[in-house]
Amino acid sequence: MDRRQKASGSGAAPVTRSRRRTADPIAFGLQKLFEPILNEPVPDEFLAILDRVDAERDRRTQAGGPVDPSGSAGL
Amino acid sequence: MPADSADDARFRADMVATIPSLRAFARGLCGNRELADDIAQEALLKAWAARASFSPGTNFKAWLFTILRNHFYSIGRRAARFAPWDPELAERTLVTPPDQGVNIHFSDLQRGLGMLPPEQREALLLITANGLSYEEAAAVMGCPSGTVKSRVGRARLAIMKFMDGAAAVSPPGEVAAGVRRDISRRV
CATH class of the missing domain: 1.10.1740.10 (RNA polymerase sigma factor, region 2, helix turn helix motif)
Incomplete structure (x- = not known):
């Protein structure tokens, strides 16, 4: 099966890689270990940080002043 | 807009x-x-x-x-x-890969991950847990893709050996030390 996937072109590579990872107990275990974090909703504080950056950027733009390229002033 | x-x-x-x-x-x-x-x-x-x-x-x-x-x-x-022990992640105790007779204890996997040198740990995480290609991981780590492959191989070997050892009666510290000695002989 591997030989056929390799022969079918570059599009098959991710599938082969994915199957190899699933067959690897370490990869499987690590994926399962971190699965709960991947399935958690994004915590509010992460979104709040981005909101504060946006708000600061908007405030500076409306004030006509230079926009802090980092958008992170005051954070 | x-x-x-x-x-x-x-x-x-x-x-x-x-x-x-x-x-x-x-x-x-x-x-x-x-x-x-x-x-x-x-x-x-x-x-x-x-x-x-x-x-x-x-x-x-x-x-x-x-x-x-x-x-x-x-x-x-x-x-x-x-921190080699993350109780929140390790509270689930066992996972079995499909089509394999291998049982993996999350706690052992975590401890094994924790004993790896940082460069091996990050290589393993990028390739196996996050699905990056070797080339993408190499770009993230700022090293050749061959180095990434080598680090992943060593990390995998070390964790497998650690988990084998963890199944025996040796305390984790002794197992980790033994694995490190074994790896240093191979490298």
Whole structure:
């Protein structure tokens, strides 16, 4: 099966890689270990940080002043 | 909406979509929930600040991981002190890969991950847990892809040996020391 996937072109590579990872107990275990974090909703504080950056950027733009390229002033 | 605002909105949406992976990668690097989230939040701010340097069409996730990884190492010893036991993650005790007679204890896997040198741990996390290619991981880590392959191979071997040892009666410290000696003989 591997030989056929390799022969079918570059599009098959991710599938082969994915199957190899699933067959690897370490990869499987690590994926399962971190699965709960991947399935958690994004915590509010992460979104709040981005909101504060946006708000600061908007405030500076409306004030006509230079926009802090980092958008992170005051954070 | 001006073009740059639309671009910013798209960039922000991409960042938000990548937050779960970013948090998981940070957690794998430092093994501590609070520190991992601090690192991930800092990485988001840095990414936002550096958004002009992102080349559309390239791997956004790898770009963000690079920023997070650089920040992780820049904060030095605090981040390098890996906590090998994360009770929240390890509370689930067993997972069995499909079509295999291998049982994996999360607690052993975590301890094995914790005893790895940081460069092997990050290589293993990027390739196996986050699905990056060797070339993408090499870009994140700033080394040749062959080095990534070598580090992943050593990490996998060390964890397998550690988990084999953990199944025996040796205390974890002795097992880790034994694995390190074994690896140093092979390298």
